[in-house]
Amino acid sequence: MSNFEKTKSMFHLPDGMIYLDGNSLGPLPKATPAHVGDMLTKEWGDLLITGWNKADWMGQPGRVGDRVGKLIGAPAGSVVMGDTLSIKVYQAVASALEMRPDRKIVLSDNGNFPTDLYMVDGLLRSLDNGHSLQLANPEDVEDALSEDIAVLMLTEVDYRTGRKHDMKVLTEKAHALGILVIWDLAHSAGAVEVDLAGCDADFAVGCTYKYLNGGPGAPAFIYVATKHADRVRPALSGWMGHDSPFAFDLDYKAGAGIERMRVGTPPVIALTALESSLDIWDMVSMTDVRAKSIELCDLFIAEVEKRCPQLTLNSPRDGTQRGSQVTFKFDEGYAAMQALIDHGVVGDFRAPNNMRFGFTPLYIDEGEVVAAVDILVDVIEQKLWDKPQYKQRSRVT
Amino acid sequence: MSNFEKTKSMFHLPDGMIYLDGNSLGPLPKATPAHVGDMLTKEWGDLLITGWNKADWMGQPGRVGDRVGKLIGAPAGSVVMGDTLSIKVYQAVASALEMRPDRKIVLSDNGNFPTDLYMVDGLLRSLDNGHSLQLANPEDVEDALSEDIAVLMLTEVDYRTGRKHDMKVLTEKAHALGILVIWDLAHSAGAVEVDLAGCDADFAVGCTYKYLNGGPGAPAFIYVATKHADRVRPALSGWMGHDSPFAFDLDYKAGAGIERMRVGTPPVIALTALESSLDIWDMVSMTDVRAKSIELCDLFIAEVEKRCPQLTLNSPRDGTQRGSQVTFKFDEGYAAMQALIDHGVVGDFRAPNNMRFGFTPLYIDEGEVVAAVDILVDVIEQKLWDKPQYKQRSRVT
Numbered sequence: 001m002s003n004f005e006k007t008k009s010m011f012h013l014p015d016g017m018i019y020l021d022g023n024s025l026g027p028l029p030k031a032t033p034a035h036v037g038d039m040l041t042k043e044w045g046d047l048l049i050t051g052w053n054k055a056d057w058m059g060q061p062g063r064v065g066d067r068v069g070k071l072i073g074a075p076a077g078s079v080v081m082g083d084t085l086s087i088k089v090y091q092a093v094a095s096a097l098e099m100r101p102d103r104k105i106v107l108s109d110n111g112n113f114p115t116d117l118y119m120v121d122g123l124l125r126s127l128d129n130g131h132s133l134q135l136a137n138p139e140d141v142e143d144a145l146s147e148d149i150a151v152l153m154l155t156e157v158d159y160r161t162g163r164k165h166d167m168k169v170l171t172e173k174a175h176a177l178g179i180l181v182i183w184d185l186a187h188s189a190g191a192v193e194v195d196l197a198g199c200d201a202d203f204a205v206g207c208t209y210k211y212l213n214g215g216p217g218a219p220a221f222i223y224v225a226t227k228h229a230d231r232v233r234p235a236l237s238g239w240m241g242h243d244s245p246f247a248f249d250l251d252y253k254a255g256a257g258i259e260r261m262r263v264g265t266p267p268v269i270a271l272t273a274l275e276s277s278l279d280i281w282d283m284v285s286m287t288d289v290r291a292k293s294i295e296l297c298d299l300f301i302a303e304v305e306k307r308c309p310q311l312t313l314n315s316p317r318d319g320t321q322r323g324s325q326v327t328f329k330f331d332e333g334y335a336a337m338q339a340l341i342d343h344g345v346v347g348d349f350r351a352p353n354n355m356r357f358g359f360t361p362l363y364i365d366e367g368e369v370v371a372a373v374d375i376l377v378d379v380i381e382q383k384l385w386d387k388p389q390y391k392q393r394s395r396v397t
Numbered sequence: 398m399s400n401f402e403k404t405k406s407m408f409h410l411p412d413g414m415i416y417l418d419g420n421s422l423g424p425l426p427k428a429t430p431a432h433v434g435d436m437l438t439k440e441w442g443d444l445l446i447t448g449w450n451k452a453d454w455m456g457q458p459g460r461v462g463d464r465v466g467k468l469i470g471a472p473a474g475s476v477v478m479g480d481t482l483s484i485k486v487y488q489a490v491a492s493a494l495e496m497r498p499d500r501k502i503v504l505s506d507n508g509n510f511p512t513d514l515y516m517v518d519g520l521l522r523s524l525d526n527g528h529s530l531q532l533a534n535p536e537d538v539e540d541a542l543s544e545d546i547a548v549l550m551l552t553e554v555d556y557r558t559g560r561k562h563d564m565k566v567l568t569e570k571a572h573a574l575g576i577l578v579i580w581d582l583a584h585s586a587g588a589v590e591v592d593l594a595g596c597d598a599d600f601a602v603g604c605t606y607k608y609l610n611g612g613p614g615a616p617a618f619i620y621v622a623t624k625h626a627d628r629v630r631p632a633l634s635g636w637m638g639h640d641s642p643f644a645f646d647l648d649y650k651a652g653a654g655i656e657r658m659r660v661g662t663p664p665v666i667a668l669t670a671l672e673s674s675l676d677i678w679d680m681v682s683m684t685d686v687r688a689k690s691i692e693l694c695d696l697f698i699a700e701v702e703k704r705c706p707q708l709t710l711n712s713p714r715d716g717t718q719r720g721s722q723v724t725f726k727f728d729e730g731y732a733a734m735q736a737l738i739d740h741g742v743v744g745d746f747r748a749p750n751n752m753r754f755g756f757t758p759l760y761i762d763e764g765e766v767v768a769a770v771d772i773l774v775d776v777i778e779q780k781l782w783d784k785p786q787y788k789q790r791s792r793v794t
Contacts, residue, residue: 014443025448051422115635
């Protein structure tokens, strides 16, 4: 059995479903229910409060953070888990702005995932100190860098198109202008090779419910470059980031290094669910995953372009410029995606007309890519999407 | 079987352990592992991304929030779940300060749980706009209220002593002076009768891993008075609080009412764990729980004072002035608590010398209270605490 056949056998994938939406919510590792069940009964149930020490729940955010760190080129002790990606974005931007008090601009791009922009907007309104959020087109970011900018905050992989920024080039150029750089790795961690230390990123944040298969609403992570970690102010300064949380001092004193980016009590059950997926990630190399992902995406693009001319590619054609997803434009994309899901191929839709498909080597293979296109061809050729039930919008699309 | 015998039978309590620490981490409801297991396999596993609609994960923070709301006198639609208590404190204080832009002081007391103070300290440093956090002694809070104060933030029940503030009196007095009031209900929800609507609180926050038995790191809740909910700015403005999260607009537009206090993707697994405990809470009335809690605490105080004169009560003697916990001072309290735990009675310790015991009618009865005192008497009389292994401090105490 090849390595990816092995990993595939470790996920629960419903019969008759080709799941091309692991870029939105990864599937359930078969080991997760028993692993979570054990934690619930043998740790919470039997150890109760002593679990914080005896099962070292207290160390879990750092322990799991180190495992995530391995997938994104972060050294041990530079990543910690907790909260949600939105919260971690806020924390990173607030902390970074304080490191450049002389500058007032946060630069991002208009392809960034909206919650990142909303969180910054909320932060800047609270600060009420002349800051502004400027948005460039993704392709114009490099030219928009200047010495007026305090913080560059970008999502490496565009959630709609899969277009990939060059982290190394942009970070280097930003640093040359004195700009701090925050990378959102929501669509990168477990999808592409990331080298946080190598590209000298200042901060990075990401979620674990997509390619890392931690389950719906799985905890986020934050990375702080080692050189900053002992001097950054965490902004969200909760007791778990305190130097001595159980001294119950009235005054805050930031903990050592990345520990200070912890905020409240760690989400033990959710982090435990994530551990089962990280066990699978331990079996593969990110280099192999990336190579296979490009193969799968290239195959999908070739098949769709050959057999489905009604759809227009809305992702970079060059695999090295793309994340682990492929998007095609189709005017009736919303209804077509609902029809496709109904016929067993699960992707998703992003306004205004993007049909989005994620390719995840841990559990998707070439056979499924071709089978998915077979069904897509049926949906498009036979206009299976042209039914009222497929056109009715649901709350989550 | 009485109602409390029934509820007691629904918790997993390890053989030979008398658990008097439900005020720190509630025990595992027997139904939780299967309920979480079902969610993992039948929802995440089988529905995958469609679970957001088909299992209405998207509505879970409000649905669970309404169930928590019933226990704290909050009307439907005024409570939402998510994040941690520290984050919700930050959100409430940041939002409240914006409603009183003409005032610069946040008042709290020096008995408040430190993370609340740390989060405010971090917020005020970020705002850097002349705000300050002032701390009064708990008994002096009423006299410290003035028209200079923007926000009064208090924890109703003191985490060390169980001393209870009068929410109604303090809220009324604060409002008369134009002060907004935030109540932290960490040690109140499921412990004492709370009437948020009746006392006209502006905001409230709390956690669910203590008396609400949601498990280690269970999600927090936030309450916003209906009169404010549609006009408050959420400060932590994440996409789940957006009016139309799946429109992916670049600009933030706050959602209706309490929904806007949502931030990131909801923690579905953790909220599911909490649901099993709320099923038990549905079986009892908070009035009965409170009456029984006072009985248990009174019994414990009477027994300890009769049989253990070495210990000094550090909680209000009047049950109506106390939460659902009792604290005794003892100079060797740390070691004595470790010895006590080793002998099957689990309470906890809070510096400098507080031995803390929680009494939770859902699963603790009179027989256990007396049995716990029997063991406590042994520990104290025979100086069982006087061993090196009990004196060595662990990370979490």
